[in-house]
Amino acid sequence: MAEKEKLTIVVFSGDLDRALAAFMLATTGASMGMEVSMFFTFWGLNIIKKNEGGISSKGLMRKMFNFINRGGSRRLKLSQFNMLGLGTWMMKRLMKDINMPSIDEFITMAHEMGVKLIACTASCGIMGLPEDAFRSEVESLAGAAYFLGEARKSKVALFI
Amino acid sequence: MAEKEKLTIVVFSGDLDRALAAFMLATTGASMGMEVSMFFTFWGLNIIKKNEGGISSKGLMRKMFNFINRGGSRRLKLSQFNMLGLGTWMMKRLMKDINMPSIDEFITMAHEMGVKLIACTASCGIMGLPEDAFRSEVESLAGAAYFLGEARKSKVALFI
């Protein structure tokens, strides 16, 4: 049997709009029979953090950082026209209006379609994020070497 | 005859500086004999909107959104140092000073060189953009599946 073509996406950004683009591409790729990996790093980790509860990181500075930068799929904002939340609220309404899934629904859908969701080890280290900060759909933590290993076997690799 | 090598660019951003980078790469690729497609999505759609007239979208919320997010190649701003328009004005002067084409000129040039300009269907759906919101150089609307189909046949695929 022929090997599946791979699509590998680095999700660096934690903006609602870029997250949306990443999941649109990932789920479309999966539906086309591609083997898709999403590698969440830096602000992108916000997308796959649990929405509920606090984040238990060690040290005052990391506690502060994770309090300010709380994250979670329902707290993402537009990169432009956030307008104190009004723009983000409008965008979510516009998405719902044409039956576009929310980021929450996209995460579940991607996971069910076999898209691998991976959190970047180094970013977790800097930010002091324990593995249980992430949703159950997240498969594992892995480093830049893992990403490059996948990317060089991929037909398409994107940095979002 | 050998098939041409492909270059496929997702233009997600609507910033003047990133638009400039995208068109520099697209026109350079075309001049090197590559087959180039630019796939405009989300804020990137602003780059290829007509500069004149209003945008006739349906529903109050979409009308409001397209009023605030008017777009058009001459309304793009720098992602940094916009400084209420001063930085953007300076950048346009600096570009002109070394005979760098404006975005308007780049769009015409790219089109004449055979670069395919494509608007993302899903983004148009969310934002309620009718096909006539776009300039005549825009070839067609297409979805993420079309983009991935092109990207996986491409030597180089970038997300800007």
Next chain:
Amino acid sequence: MAEKEKLTIVVFSGDLDRALAAFMLATTGASMGMEVSMFFTFWGLNIIKKNEGGISSKGLMRKMFNFINRGGSRRLKLSQFNMLGLGTWMMKRLMKDINMPSIDEFITMAHEMGVKLIACTASCGIMGLPEDAFRSEVESLAGAAYFLGEARKSKVALFI
């Protein structure tokens, strides 16, 4: 002997966080035996500017622009949560805390590992940056055609 696999990265952004991602990938790639090129353009040029002294560009407008947009690896800011420098300061502390190299150290390290650092000719032209504005680790200036030539021979090409 088999040719080395190539990794080519456009560094468009001059944000501390994106610079960090770019150097993590570049040095990891080099350590995996890949042949890595980093092509700095637009705001990304700030990363490889010398930290000391002024920049001698011609014409009032370029002098002003380079005064405002001074750059240098030690002046980079976070794209989010800069909070008048507090967030950036915190991030640098968090990085140090887990023995992550600073951008300064990453540049030296990348150079020593054979990563090619290249400055984009067109951006230097727009901004009026002379070649001596850049650190000694920067190998040369080159244009978009050079980048595309490298990218199409690359296993992985990213735009950051």
